[in-house]
Amino acid sequence: MIFTSGATESNNLAIRGVAEFYKDRKNHVVTTMTEHKCVLDTCRHLEQSGFEVTYLPVQKNGLVDLEVLRNAITDRTVVVSIMAVNNEIGVIQPLEEIGKICREKKTFFHTDAAQAAGKIPLDVEKMNIDLMSISGHKIYGPKGIGALYVRRKPRVRLVPLIVGGGQERGFRSGTLPTPLCVGLGEAAEICAKEMDGEAKRLKKLQERMLKGLNDKLSDIVVNGDLEQRIPGNLNISFAYVEGESLMMGIKGLSVSSGSACTSASLEPSYVLRALGVEEDMAHTSLRIGLGRFTTEQEVDTAVDELVRHVNKLRAMSPLWEMAQEGIDIKSIEWAAH
Amino acid sequence: MSYSEKLIDHYENPRNIGTLDKNSEDVGTGLVGAPACGDVMKLQIKVGADGLIEDAKFKTFGCGSAIASSSLVTEWVKGKTIDEAETIKNTDIAKHLALPPVKIHCSVLAEDAIKAAIADYRAKSAKKDDITDTRSDSGHEHAHPND
Numbered sequence: 001m002i003f004t005s006g007a008t009e010s011n012n013l014a015i016r017g018v019a020e021f022y023k024d025r026k027n028h029v030v031t032t033m034t035e036h037k038c039v040l041d042t043c044r045h046l047e048q049s050g051f052e053v054t055y056l057p058v059q060k061n062g063l064v065d066l067e068v069l070r071n072a073i074t075d076r077t078v079v080v081s082i083m084a085v086n087n088e089i090g091v092i093q094p095l096e097e098i099g100k101i102c103r104e105k106k107t108f109f110h111t112d113a114a115q116a117a118g119k120i121p122l123d124v125e126k127m128n129i130d131l132m133s134i135s136g137h138k139i140y141g142p143k144g145i146g147a148l149y150v151r152r153k154p155r156v157r158l159v160p161l162i163v164g165g166g167q168e169r170g171f172r173s174g175t176l177p178t179p180l181c182v183g184l185g186e187a188a189e190i191c192a193k194e195m196d197g198e199a200k201r202l203k204k205l206q207e208r209m210l211k212g213l214n215d216k217l218s219d220i221v222v223n224g225d226l227e228q229r230i231p232g233n234l235n236i237s238f239a240y241v242e243g244e245s246l247m248m249g250i251k252g253l254s255v256s257s258g259s260a261c262t263s264a265s266l267e268p269s270y271v272l273r274a275l276g277v278e279e280d281m282a283h284t285s286l287r288i289g290l291g292r293f294t295t296e297q298e299v300d301t302a303v304d305e306l307v308r309h310v311n312k313l314r315a316m317s318p319l320w321e322m323a324q325e326g327i328d329i330k331s332i333e334w335a336a337h
Numbered sequence: 338m339s340y341s342e343k344l345i346d347h348y349e350n351p352r353n354i355g356t357l358d359k360n361s362e363d364v365g366t367g368l369v370g371a372p373a374c375g376d377v378m379k380l381q382i383k384v385g386a387d388g389l390i391e392d393a394k395f396k397t398f399g400c401g402s403a404i405a406s407s408s409l410v411t412e413w414v415k416g417k418t419i420d421e422a423e424t425i426k427n428t429d430i431a432k433h434l435a436l437p438p439v440k441i442h443c444s445v446l447a448e449d450a451i452k453a454a455i456a457d458y459r460a461k462s463a464k465k466d467d468i469t470d471t472r473s474d475s476g477h478e479h480a481h482p483n484d
Contacts, residue, residue, distance in 0.1 A: 240398060241398070242375055242376065242398055242399050242400055242403075244375075244400040244401065245348070245399065245400050245401050245403075245404055248340075248348060248400070248401040249348075268375065278373075279372070279373035279374075280372030280373050283372070283373075283375035315354065316351060316354045316395075316396050316397060316404065317396060317397070317398045318368065318377050318378070318379035318396040318397065318398055319372060319377060319398045320398075321356065321379075321396060329372055334370070334371030334372065334373070334374075334377075335369065335370075335371065
């Protein structure tokens with residue numbers, strides 16, 4: 001384990017480090033279209049320095065197609081980087097199967113496990129994981145600390161991003177922040193102890209929330225596979241209601257809008273787009289997180305708040321009105337602006 | 338993002354939500370934006386016999402700024418003539434609500450919506466006049482009250 005400043009640095013170090021080290025023999029990286037920005041951006045940088053990158057599409061449920069993955073790997077592929085759990089939709093990729101394919105094809109397997117660590121069992125041996133990134137604050141540990149697992153047998157070599165005194169086996173120089181490292185370790189231990197019980201408790205809350213919403217609202221869609229998913233995540237499109245306006249209404253709840261309307265780009269989430277979610281539906285999505293401190297009472301309050309505001313916003317939505325009148329909004333020629 | 342009190346007030350207590358009869362001759366309807374872009378505004382005006390906008394209603398699919406912008410313009414156009422209403426600028430809306438730079442497009446959309454509603458009303462009136470003109474061919478000169 002190499003301590004880093006967080007999963008962003010771990011992902012940078014893993015992908016760039018391994019690509020740079022083996023660049024004389026290999027020049028190809030495989031990843032998916034739904035990775036976290038720090039993986040995608042690292043890959044873009046590699047492309048600029050001459051590497052080839054394959055961005056695999058995902059299926060409608062958010063999972064990679066293993067045959068598509070198998071066919072994408074060539075003898076020039078240095079690393080396959082596929083996240084364990086998606087940060088927006090919470091789907092769990094088939095890590096064991098991916099690891100098996102990578103081992104067969106003699107390429108390294110890196111997984112960004114920032115959203116998976118502490119939530120689902122991760123076994124680097126069973127899953128043939130060569131490099132794995134984790135983050136402190138995603139497992140209730142301190143911010144500013146993360147780690148990268150680097151396999152020793154068979155050995156994975158990396159070019160470091162930060163050089164100097166040769167700390168962390170030379171992979172990451174600089175004095176470590178001892179309190180943060182200890183905090184990460186403690187957080188990991190607590191997660192490991194509580195994992196089974198927490199998974200069951202959160203699954204109940206997730207089901208309670210979804211049932212509550214489905215009982216009182218029509219036209220809502222869960223984005224991403226519901227089974228291959230961590231119980232702490234729900235990503236829901238509330239049709240005919242724009243996500244950011246809904247967020248503004250449910251002030252007591254801390255959720256995030258799948259729609260990136262807050263940025264100047266006005267682009268909806270690239271993850272949802274990769275799933276084939278239509279743009280109009282992508283604009284109506286919310287990511288709802290359930291965690292260690294979420295109670296049943298809070299889930300019920302959240303359901304009530306969501307239902308109240310979705311109904312209020314639908315009452316003022318011209319799209320909802322059209323849908324009630326039986327007008328297909330896709331039949332209208334909308335002016336771009 | 339931090340929003341002004343005026344914007345939050347319009348979002349939380351939107352004025353003039355509703356629908357007027359789009360087939361009525363004295364109603365002009367503007368529908369602008371696109372679902373794929375994340376905002377759609379429907380704005381309607383009802384023009385009285387005196388040429389003044391006597392009622393305005395809106396429905397908006399969009400962020401809080403889009404809802405507030407359309408709510409605000411329905412308040413502003415009421416009691417104005419359509420010529421006066423047409424002079425409402427997006428910059429006035431943006432300034433009044435203190436829209437952050439990334440939300441300026443919401444005020445542009447609201448201006449477009451009122452212009453579209455006025456254009457629809459004018460097109461309807463012209464059509465009505467055409468019919469009246471044809472009828473008056475056989476007889477006396479038709480005097481339009483607004484002439």
